[in-house]
Amino acid sequence: MVTIKDVAREAGVSPTTVSYVINGTRSVSKETQAKVLRAIERLGYRPNTIARSLRSKKTYTVGLIVCDLKNPFFAEVLQGIEEQLNEKGYTLFVVDTNYDAEEEERAIEALLSRQVDGAIAVLGGEGNRNLKTFQERNIPLVLLDKRAQGEEWADTVLVDNRGGSRRLVEYIFSLGYRRVGIIAGPLTTTTGRERLEGYLEALQSFSISRDDRLIKIGDFRRESGYRIALDFLSSPSPPEVIYACNNLMCLGAMEAIREKGIRVPRGNRSSSF
Amino acid sequence: MVTIKDVAREAGVSPTTVSYVINGTRSVSKETQAKVLRAIERLGYRPNTIARSLRSKKTYTVGLIVCDLKNPFFAEVLQGIEEQLNEKGYTLFVVDTNYDAEEEERAIEALLSRQVDGAIAVLGGEGNRNLKTFQERNIPLVLLDKRAQGEEWADTVLVDNRGGSRRLVEYIFSLGYRRVGIIAGPLTTTTGRERLEGYLEALQSFSISRDDRLIKIGDFRRESGYRIALDFLSSPSPPEVIYACNNLMCLGAMEAIREKGIRVPRGNRSSSF
DNA sequence: GTGAAAGCGCTAACAG
DNA sequence: CTGTTAGCGCTTTCAC
Numbered sequence: 048m049v050t051i052k053d054v055a056r057e058a059g060v061s062p063t064t065v066s067y068v069i070n071g072t073r074s075v076s077k078e079t080q081a082k083v084l085r086a087i088e089r090l091g092y093r094p095n096t097i098a099r100s101l102r103s104k105k106t107y108t109v110g111l112i113v114c115d116l117k118n119p120f121f122a123e124v125l126q127g128i129e130e131q132l133n134e135k136g137y138t139l140f141v142v143d144t145n146y147d148a149e150e151e152e153r154a155i156e157a158l159l160s161r162q163v164d165g166a167i168a169v170l171g172g173e174g175n176r177n178l179k180t181f182q183e184r185n186i187p188l189v190l191l192d193k194r195a196q197g198e199e200w201a202d203t204v205l206v207d208n209r210g211g212s213r214r215l216v217e218y219i220f221s222l223g224y225r226r227v228g229i230i231a232g233p234l235t236t237t238t239g240r241e242r243l244e245g246y247l248e249a250l251q252s253f254s255i256s257r258d259d260r261l262i263k264i265g266d267f268r269r270e271s272g273y274r275i276a277l278d279f280l281s282s283p284s285p286p287e288v289i290y291a292c293n294n295l296m297c298l299g300a301m302e303a304i305r306e307k308g309i310r311v312p313r314g315n316r317s318s319s320f
Numbered sequence: 321m322v323t324i325k326d327v328a329r330e331a332g333v334s335p336t337t338v339s340y341v342i343n344g345t346r347s348v349s350k351e352t353q354a355k356v357l358r359a360i361e362r363l364g365y366r367p368n369t370i371a372r373s374l375r376s377k378k379t380y381t382v383g384l385i386v387c388d389l390k391n392p393f394f395a396e397v398l399q400g401i402e403e404q405l406n407e408k409g410y411t412l413f414v415v416d417t418n419y420d421a422e423e424e425e426r427a428i429e430a431l432l433s434r435q436v437d438g439a440i441a442v443l444g445g446e447g448n449r450n451l452k453t454f455q456e457r458n459i460p461l462v463l464l465d466k467r468a469q470g471e472e473w474a475d476t477v478l479v480d481n482r483g484g485s486r487r488l489v490e491y492i493f494s495l496g497y498r499r500v501g502i503i504a505g506p507l508t509t510t511t512g513r514e515r516l517e518g519y520l521e522a523l524q525s526f527s528i529s530r531d532d533r534l535i536k537i538g539d540f541r542r543e544s545g546y547r548i549a550l551d552f553l554s555s556p557s558p559p560e561v562i563y564a565c566n567n568l569m570c571l572g573a574m575e576a577i578r579e580k581g582i583r584v585p586r587g588n589r590s591s592s593f
Numbered sequence: 594g595t596g597a598a599a600g601c602g603c604t605a606a607c608a609g
Numbered sequence: 610c611t612g613t614t615a616g617c618g619c620t621t622t623c624a625c
Contacts, residue, residue, distance in 0.1 A: 048457075048618090050617095050618055050619085051618065051619065051620095052618080052619095060595080060596085061595070061596045061597075062596090062597095062618090062619080062620095063595070063596055063597080063598095063620085063621085064594090064595060064596075066619070066620060066621085067595090067620095067621095070620085072620085072621090073594090073595095074594070075594070075595085076594060076595090079594080079595080091453075093429065093432055093433045094433055094618090094619080095374075095433065095435060095617090095618055095619070096433045096434045096435065097370055097373050097374045097379065097434070097435050097617090097618080097619090098374050098601090098617070098618030098619040098620090099618080099619055099620075100370050100601095100619090101368075101370050101371050101374050101600095101601050101602065101603085101617090101618080101619075101620095102600080102601050102618080102619050102620045102621085103601085103619080103620060103621090104601075106370065108413075116395060116398055116399040116402065117395060117396055117399045119392045119395060122389060122390065122392060122395030122398075123390055125389060125395075125414070126389040126390045126416055129389065129414060129415065129416050130416060130418075133415065133416070133423075133426075138413050138415065138430050138431075138434060139413065139414050139415070140381075140411050140412065140413060140414075141398070141402060141412050141413075141414045142402065142406065142411065142412070143399055143402045143403060143406070145403075150406075153406075156366065157411050158411075159366055160366050160367055160368065160369045161369045161370070161411060162368060162369065162370050180364075184321075321602090323601095323602055323603085324602065324603065324604095325602080325603095333611075333612085334611070334612045334613080335602090335603080335604095335612090336604085336605085336611070336612055336613080336614095337610090337611060337612075339603070339604060339605085340604095340605095340611090343604085345604085345605090346605095346610085346611095347610070348610070348611085349610060349611090352610080352611080367602090367603080368601090368602050368603070370601090370602080370603090371601070371602030371603040371604090371617090372602080372603055372604075373603090373617090374601090374602080374603075374604095374617050374618065374619085375602080375603045375604045375605085375616080375617050376603080376604060376605090376617085377617075
């Protein structure tokens, strides 16, 4: 590996100067600069970010913890994050926790020991004790799409789950349907809980009594949507409408519905969150 | 930040011993081990991967360069890669190049200077001169889904684009259709070129003469599928069938088709590569 | 405008 | 079974 020392020797200057040329962090004469740049070119030198980070305490990395990378919604989020970061010279670590609390903990440990300058997390369940370490170390943390208990100090980006869900279900009711089966997400997540709450609010505002046979809990993954939809369809009194609380479970449900030989009406086919 | 030295002091041993306890890289008496572990616990010590990497020349990181993270296909690939890596104690860097050669180059530079132990790339176009550096440095590189000119030394994972495409189009011909419009991908990519070749082979095997008005080149992104499908549909003699060469362009094409008030037959709605 | 030297937190000879 | 010591490649004070 060619180091800053090699460049220094090749250019006939000190390592210090090479460093300053690379970082532009103090003025260097045109000549020296040229010599150094030529040496860098000749040797194909590339700065070692690891060494730099150790010394400067800045890694220019950000970690992203996601509960489900397969979900296209998060894939798009990831893309946006990466794009912004890249522009600013940061590189992104990505970890998928697969909705597993233990993996989540390991992910946090990994990011901490890698000295990330910041972290973004889409948690899979309730909060996580270890998240506090980010606070202690003054590492910015952003919670995305899911809140965590006891982490009110962290910046949080949420959508209006309750309101959106309520309006959605109210719209269905306004169309005249009454038996709406909901495939909810895990109640340990903000999105799972709040979307169900929205559903319940809609029931209330239409004075429709709650029927627990119409409420089933999935895990936000495709397979659970499939399984629960089958349940619904094979029950003695199936719902008129199935409301799947996220995109993946919706796809699963649609598969089940089609298998049963029932047509899925057009226009109700896409969901984005 | 609490370092190995702090732990050593707290435990009343030398930093060396702490290091050996952490890494289990030489035998330590039960007692000392206990003392060290307790000190680690008390101080909330976490090893600094950066320092470790600088010394040991191993970062336990792998970089993934992808031309389009928004594409759900690559999102799934990403997830699989991350899962395997995670299991082995590696952490993944992810960079999206947005089909841009310059961004690709910057991505390569970033990964190299971050000293990744290995890299995986889904290139956006023709190869890239800088890829050679991985070879020079003996950093394993895997090319995914797209080949690169002059990088035959790198391990490569491909699908049978030509064969699959040919069989697909032959099937359509066997159904009696003759005018099949193709929305191909960029001819600078393996997938773009080979899938078009498969289409042309199918023409040949059915002795159908090539009609260049039925061949249009997109960029694998949704919008290009939309635009080209509109082109097809508003031409004097539109194709009977539209073959979009990847999932995203297919979605775009379907949108265009629906907008034109044409029904998309069921069963032809999904594509996975 | 330039250089010498210390040290970031850790590992790994080498020595006992 | 344990410790001393010398760096890994870089940045940054301090001195000239």
